[in-house]
Amino acid sequence: MWDYSEKVKEYFFNPKNAGVLDDANAIGEVGAIACGDALKLMLKVNTDTHVIEDARFQTFGCGSAIAASSALTELIIGKTVDEARKLTNRDIADFLDGLPPEKMHCSVMGAEALAAAVASYRGEAVDDDDHEDGALVCKCFGVDEGMLGRAIRTNKLTTLEQVTFYTKAGGSCATCHEAVEEVLAATNADMVAAGELLPGEAFTARAATAPAPAPAARMASAPITIAPPKPKASATPAQPGAAAGLTPAQEILAIGRVIDEMRGTFKADGGDVSLVDVSGDLILVHLTGTCAGCQLAGATLGGVQARITSTLGRPVRVVPVQQV
C-alpha cells in the first residue's frame, strides 16, 4: 500500500470541487483511459477580470490522481489566469504534503491540464495531431518534448527513472528510453548553462559502452516513407517468407490480411490499426483513436506480431509509428 500523506487521503476520500461545471468557459483534458489516468479540468473564468471564479474536475485514476486534481482546483480558484498559469506540478505536490515518487506524474497531469485549459481560454488551439509542443517522444503514454522539458526543469530531474515517475514516459515498452535520455541530457545542459543545476548533477548522454540504439528506438522520430519493400537478393540467407515460400509481394498481402482480420480487436477498443510499411523484420503500423499512445495496444500488437510471424514463417517485430 502506498504511503500517502494525510492530505492526499483527505483530498481523495473527500475531494473538493469534483464534478461537472455547467457554465465552464475553459476546459483542459489530458491523459487517456488506456494510460490509466485522465483529467478533465473545467474553469469558469470572468472574461473581464480574467479571474478563475470556479473550477471543477473529473478524474479517472488512482487515489493520488484524484487528490492532485482536487488540489489543483483549490489552488487556482480566485487566481487570475496569468497567476494560475505560473503554478507548477510542484505546487500541487507541495499542497498535498508530497506524493510518493512513483506518483509524481499525477501532479504533472494536473499542471498539464491547467496549461491546456488556459490555452483553451485564450483561444490557442492545441492541436493534438500536430504535437506543436515538440516531437512526440514516448508513444506509449503520448508524452512530447515540451512536456518532458517542463517536468525536467520544474522538478530538476536528472535520471531516466525520475522522468518516468514524473511523466510516465518510458514506463512501458522502453523503446523511447534513448530518446527520453536525449531530451534529458539536452535540458540538463541548458539548466547547467542557466545556473539552475550543478554540472556534476546533470545527466549526460549514455556512456560509450551503451549498446547501439535498436532500430525501433529511432522509429519515433525517423520519417516513415510508404514504399513497397525492396526485393531481397536471392542470395540473402534469411529471405523473407522463405519458410512459408512467399515472395515479398505475397508477404505484403499476407501481412495486410492479418492486420485486416485483427482490426476488429482494435475497433472494439475504439481505435484502429493500419499498415504503414514493411522493412525487413520490422512491420510498421499506425494506430489511431484510443489505441494511439496506449500501452495496451502493445499487448494487442503482440498478438498481431505473433500472427504475422506464424503466417510468414519468420520472426518479425510490429512497431507502432506516427504517420507522416
Place this chain on the structure above:
Amino acid sequence: MQPIYLDNNATTRTDPRVVEAMLPYFTEQFGNASSMHAFGADVGAAVGAARHSLQALLGAEFDHEVVFTSGGTESDNTAILAGLRVMPDRNEVVTSTVEHPAVLSLCDWLERNEGVVVHRIPVDSQGRLDIDAYRAALSDRVAVVSLMWANNETGTIFPVEGLADLAKEVGALFHTDAVQAVGKVAINLKDTAIDMLSLSGHKLHGPKGIGALYVRRGTRFRSLVRGGHQERGRRAGTENVPGIVGLGRAAELAAAYMADETTRVRDLRDRLEQGLLQRIGNCFVTGDPLDRLPNTANVAFEYIEGEAILLLLNKAGIAASSGSACTSGSLEPSHVLRAMDVPFTAAHGAIRFSLSRETTAPEIDRVLEEMPPIIARLRELSPFWTDGTPTADAFNPAYA
C-alpha cells in the same frame, strides 16, 4: 467492524492448528534431522510425517517424490533450470503469457543471458491456453514445459493433465506451477504424466517461506542449491523443520477442507459475482466461466481505476487486490489481463476477490452492500461517465 479478508490468492492466514503444530519445533524439538542422536531422530520423523501428508494431498505414488523448498518461487526456478540441465541437447522452454513472474522472469532471463529459446503460448479472452499454438511449439528441441495449473489473477484452470500428455509425445519434461491449485482442486499425480509440480505453504493456510517441489520418481533432476545431502541431495541446506511441519499440517487440513472449497466457498464466490453483476452495470467477470478456481472472482469495472476502488474498500474494512498498474508501482496493468486482451476501458478497473474456507456469507453480503456506492462514487468522478452512462467518446485530450 471486523475487517474482511478477500485476498487469499496473495496469501492466507496461517491456520491456528498449523501454528500449534509448529511451535514445539522452535522450542523442545530443535534438533537437526541429520544428527545421529535422539534430538535429531524425532525431528527426522516429523519431517517424514509431513512428507506423507503432502504425498496424500497430491496423490503422489511415493513420499520421496516430495522435495521441500523455500516456496513457490524456488520450486518454479528449480524445476525449469533442472529440466534444461538434464537435457543438454535441448534448448527450448514452452510456457504461457500468463504465468507468475516466478516463471516468466526466469524465462526472460534465460532467453536474454543463456540463449534459451522461450515459447510463450498465448491465451484467449477468457484466459484459456491456445492449444494449437502449444502443439505447434512442441518439438524435440523442447527440454521443459512449464504451464500453471490455475492462474493467480483470474483463477482460470489450464488442462494440465492433457497438456502433460502432449509434452510427453515429444519427450519434454512437464512442470506445473500449482501454487494456486493445491488445496482448491483435486490433484492425483500418480494418474498423470506430470513430472514436476510446485506448491507453496502460505497459499494454503500454512506458513510463509516453505513450499515443495514434486519430482516424479525416475525423473532426472539437478539440485539448484548445492551443499549437504538433505532431501536426498535434491535441495541442500538444513531443513526448515518448523516450516515443514507446518506445511504438513496445512496439507492435512487442506485435504479435509477440499470439499468445503468446492461447494460452500464456490457458492459464496458465485453469490458475490452474481450480486455484483446484478447491482452494478458496466462490469464483467474475467477468466474462464466454466473452469476456474472455486475461490477466485476477478471482476472488471469499466471507466474507473482499481487503486481508487481498493482504497475505498480498505476504508470500508475490505481487503481485495487489483491488477491495476497503480497498485504495483508499475505503469502497466497486469500482464495477465493484457494477455487476455481485456479492453482497456476495464483493464485498469479489475478487482480480484479471493475467498478461502474462512470466508463467511455475512462477509460476502457486506461486500455486496459496500461495493455499489464505491463504484458509483468513482464513476461520478470519472470524465468517462455522465449520469449513469459511459461517455468516453466525449473526452478529447489535448496532448495525449
